[in-house]
Structures are given as structure tokens and as C-alpha cells.
Amino acid sequence: xxxxxxxxxxxxxxxxxxxxxxxxxxxxxxxxxxxxxxxxxxxxxxxxxxxxxxxxxxxxxxxxxxxxxxxxxxxxxxxxxxxxxxxxxxxxxxxxxxxxxxxxxxxxxxxxxxxxxx
Numbered sequence: 001x002x003x004x005x006x007x008x009x010x011x012x013x014x015x016x017x018x019x020x021x022x023x024x025x026x027x028x029x030x031x032x033x034x035x036x037x038x039x040x041x042x043x044x045x046x047x048x049x050x051x052x053x054x055x056x057x058x059x060x061x062x063x064x065x066x067x068x069x070x071x072x073x074x075x076x077x078x079x080x081x082x083x084x085x086x087x088x089x090x091x092x093x094x095x096x097x098x099x100x101x102x103x104x105x106x107x108x109x110x111x112x113x114x115x116x117x118x
Contacts, residue, residue, distance in 0.1 A: 005014045 003016045007014050
């Protein structure tokens with residue numbers, strides 16, 4: 001069975017009815033697909049942006065925490081070094097005092113020995 005033909009009102013050219021319907025269906029389908037693609041693209045970009053921002057924020061917070069931890073460790077190390085230096089100074093002072101006492105004791109003993117001989 002032959003397909004019916006239509007005549008264009010503008011140019012009087014004849015074409016098959018199926019071609020006209022096919023053309024209209026293609027245009028509608030293309031428009032719908034483009035609209036869906038644009039919507040999906042916008043949605044994808046929004047989701048990707050949100051994920052990237054969340055990842056950035058998480059990594060930023062982790063970095064800040066790491067910096068805070070390192071600063072605390074540095075401060076703790078400084079306090080330990082200061083305490084060790086103070087302990088060393090006190091030990092050296094006691095050592096010097098003992099050395100002075102020993103020398104004074106030796107001097108006294110030498111004087112006593114000298115007095116006994118005299």
C-alpha cells in the first residue's frame with residue numbers, strides 16, 4: 001500500500017506523510033533529549049561542586065588539626081628542653097658547690113697537718 005503524500009503550502013512540493021511525521025517526531029525527541037541532558041549536566045555539576053567543596057573542607061580541617069598538633073608538640077618540646085636546661089644548671093651549681101666544699105675541706109686538713117708538724 002503506497003503512503004499518502006502531502007503538498008507543502010509554501011513551495012507546492014510533495015513529500016510522503018511518514019516523512020513529515022518522522023521529522024516532527026525527531027524535532028520533539030531532540031528537544032526533549034537536549035532538555036534532559038542540560039538538566040542532568042546541571043545536576044551533575046552541582047553534585048560535583050558540592051562533593052569537591054566537602055572534600056576541600058575536610059582536608060582543610062585535617063590540615064589545620066595537623067598544624068595545631070605540631071604546634072602543641074613543638075611547645076611541649078620547648079618546655080622539656082627548658083626543664084632539662086634548668087635541671088642541668090642546678091646540677092652543675094651543686095657540683096661546683098661540692099667541689100668548693102671539698103677544696104675548702106682539703107685546705108683545712110692541710111692546715112691541720114701543718115699545725116701538727118709544727
